[in-house]
Amino acid sequence: MAQEPKATNNVKSGPVVLRERFEIDPSKPLAALDMPNARAFACSDRRNPQRPVYALIVDGPLPPRVGVMRTLRGVSATGLLPLMEWGVVDWPALDGRVMAVVYERPMGGRVMRDMGEVFQPVPDQHFIKLVLKPLVAALGELRLHSVVHRAIRPTNLYWMDREQTRIALGDCATSPPGYDQPMICETIEGGMANPEGRGAGYYPADMYALGATLVTLSVGHNTRSDLTDDEILTSKISNGSYASVVGEERVPLAVIELARGLLVDDPAQRWTLDAIDLWLNGRRTMPLQTKQDKRSQRPFSFRGDEYFTCRSLAHALARDWEAGAVPIMENKVETWLRRGLEMTELADSVSNIVRASNATAKEAGPIRDLAMAAVLTLMDPVAPVRCNKIRMHMEALGTALACTLALRGDVRPYVDMIMRDFAKTWVAAQDDFQLDYTRFDGEFRDLRSYLVQTSKGGGVERCLYELNEALACRSALLLDQCVVEIKDLLPALERAAVKADRKQWPADRHITAYIAARYPRDTMAQIHSYNDPDPRKAALGGLSLLAVLQWKLGPESLPSLTEWIAGLMAPVLEGYHSRERRKRLEKEMPKVVRKGSLVELYHLLDNPEERQADFDGFAVARRQYAQAAQQVAALESGNYRVSEKSEKLGQQTAATVSVAIAALSIIIVTIISLV
Template structure:
């Protein structure tokens, strides 16, 4: 399972804790050395050193690098004290995102500058250079809540009376969920460890950050529903408001019992217990819940989303009205177990999890029909048994690649057992709405894209969609997103592949091209300024567009560039390849600027030689070559592209070329005729001469004979 971030456990004092160096990005890599304080060239110009310590100005804020505020950390994203330079009142803090984890742009856009009761105020966000990283990353600025953290590290016991939880906790959090729901968003960071008192009197709570990490990444596993808990932390998915309501129920349980539920158990033990007994019964069997909280906790921890409490039931409970009791919703247990790798399983979801953990061993009981029989006889589940039989028949129709077909069978069997759970394939586990985040995590943490590519090429998500019941707008939306992924993965040329999938699935994924990755380019408008900086040290034979940049442009630019991507499929065609790259960059500059890109223009100018070959006229090529340096100085890629793509000039050049070719062909034909017909003409002349000589000699002979005859007579 991917690295899972935990809440901070240490005691937090009222002042900011001091911690000189922030963790390195990527969850474990060594941190880059900090800029040398004695060397002004070691870091950015806006790093200052004062009696208060080292600080850096980012936008309208000054962030203190040596004043850590760990109570506001969000998983691997660390928090620092900050001053709002535009306001004298209030205090702020900065959450520095881990650049190896994508942030949530929709949440940033929604919350920035908005005051919402129950949610900490997001004042602003900036992409900025962060000295401990030695690179750019996203920094989020929040208003510091006045009352401190609800659950502290020493006692873990919240200072909220259980009879006041309704007004202090539930009411403000319901307001947040309703506001998020109106935007079709889910918070996905609701937990007791992310609660703060909004005021010094501690009459209301507010939720902390929900945008610095992928959805659900920082959540303890116990806070995830039975459907999502078996996914890797990075692949838990965006979820819905129903997942937030479940997390609210677990939050109430933690506040009531004074510590995180099931904290003494490991992750696998928590999953096994929740699958075996159901979420509420798992908590109730191990923890002592306050009597007043049993009803809302039971309703919110219902494992069936259709039966789970919503706003109506919560409001009724707050008003003191009785609500419909939630029935026990643990899964149906089989009369006899299904054994797999020496362990007995009694429910289909627990068996699905067991198959995912024992991939190789799962194939045998599938092929010999043991699991199908267990479904029919042990559970009386003929629908699942029939689906499994159909999957087995498809295996028999498989071609030469039997191993791949067997892997697909196991993956489909898992989805048959647990159709609401994640897509699982040979160690890969992610919800369908979390596949993009899982791909991002794998690529940036050394695993690479192969696991994701295997899942997509084998069409496992399509089978997941086919197993869903009823109509859901969220599922319909997901299907639209995923319909092109298989085509993208199967294409090997620039602008496609896993890179295209990554930027299509993760809206806030920064471009991972090695040329500009350190610049943290999230928006298309940031691309060319980053390339302008990269052009300062670019090698003369390198191209300013690689696979990542081509895919980034294809997904972020509103214009259709499929024609340019098609031209890039054949790098050996230097003319079309170079023209396609110049065209893509010119369109980006035309749409998003900036107007002056001298470094990038000179970089492109050095690579324009193949594109100049499109002109046939030597004089025209020389004129274009003369114009290129002049236009490069102006930093306008559009003008450079128009120089080699002037349709009027190209038509004129083509027309002149056709005429020249025709004239040349005609002249060459005449020369050929003259050169090739010489011997024939000599032979003809000789023959005609011989004929003339013969005729002349005959006439002379006749005349002579006639003269002699006349002389004889007379």
């Protein structure tokens, strides 16, 4: 589960306003409406004060689904909790900014407060009208907007009125898709994945969750509350989902056929909204049952248990990673596939992978882990990718990486998977190949190109933002600023500049990668300069990178950020050779800082005319200095010789002076003799 959100206590400030319309009161929490990754607070609508609303403040560590917020804003549909507005607001309790989502407030409360609660089930005669039809209508509306809910569970259903006659699906935007789902509401494939690796999936996942939820609502409690998550998943694999979810419960007749259709383990045969509509109109046909996996005549024994199918054995081997490596790397699994299941082609593929890995059961490391992951994928292609601690579906790579970083986990396994191009292995293993799968190959190719860029603007940080188009910037400078849009980056840095360490550059690896992913068109040349080994060029590159953003996106004035960056321009000033010019620039910089213009600061420090004049003046000075140095050296060595031109001029001058002196001498002698 997600880490607990930060506490919100002793709040004395006034309401926080979202979009100049919704007033959120930080001093009035609504704990009964909290979500795992967000806290609920009282809220009022300035335009319609009579309408009950409340706000969810996403102060947990996990990334919300901003794309879903954008899509569902203003959507009003039967059976769906209306999302009124969303956005980033100042939050005094955290001394920062957070994501806020405003919903219409359900006055009847939650249908089920927690998965361990026992409650009065909805009567059979009202079940279809009160529960099924509104939820089907909600899913239909979501489908029209291309949204997969991925949070359908009994604890996320609400009664919109105090009389409890109108039910609605709750929030699906404040947590990653599927992250908070109980095991009973997850498909086998979803349950095999880690919470962060479940992914948004497809509509059949919502239909499955609907089926499990309807069973719970019809009997008044969680039918599998006596089992652990692992026991529930193992039961589903062995016995099928319907038998595992329903168990020994006496499900109302009106729900049995519906549950059978929705809990089919094969997503291709699982009931759709159209099938439910046909069922509601009297076309009651028995759901098709999932085709059973091929069973071996001889079981595979592993850690005291026996396994007869590829899926059950792959699941067992993945659960105990170190022990599971032994039978795979010692070719025992290959032998069982060849002799027990008579799957020669699969056995050959497994043998090739093990041989190519050049690893043994005792050689732990990325090569062995990826070899095991490839074998498990071949044995169960529709299961999530299982590589040591990674358990994720391919479409969930971005979410898994974001959650791992948010929870300070180890991202190296994801890097190894990308660098070794595991997408090709996964695509090749799929029995039901779809054209859409090829996008993973191209995606991994792009990600590898970012990973090999070890400089700022590349690396795993760039992969993070390329995979998550609406993820807030994860820079340590901006963790409390919730920067979702590129236009909000500079204002956030302006606020951060007040308490930041100004010896460090404001554009760290995360910020540079965020800019590269969100605004690559006009910034790649600047990022390249920012990574230059020459301190002067790097400083100018960092300045120009942020100056371009201010020029293109605003705001007009950023005095604190400009002052911060001006203090880092020593390498640029030292790049000028003229002391007089450096002093003049230092004198003019405070005027630009007061204006808060990074653009003017850049033009001041990198004026082409000033730079050329400084270069030309320095070149002249160097020549003069070199000539003087040569003359001094010649004089000191006694080898000083004047030039031929100078010597001739000297001779002429000497001759002229000599003649003048001689003439003067003759005149004087003549005068004396006459006297």
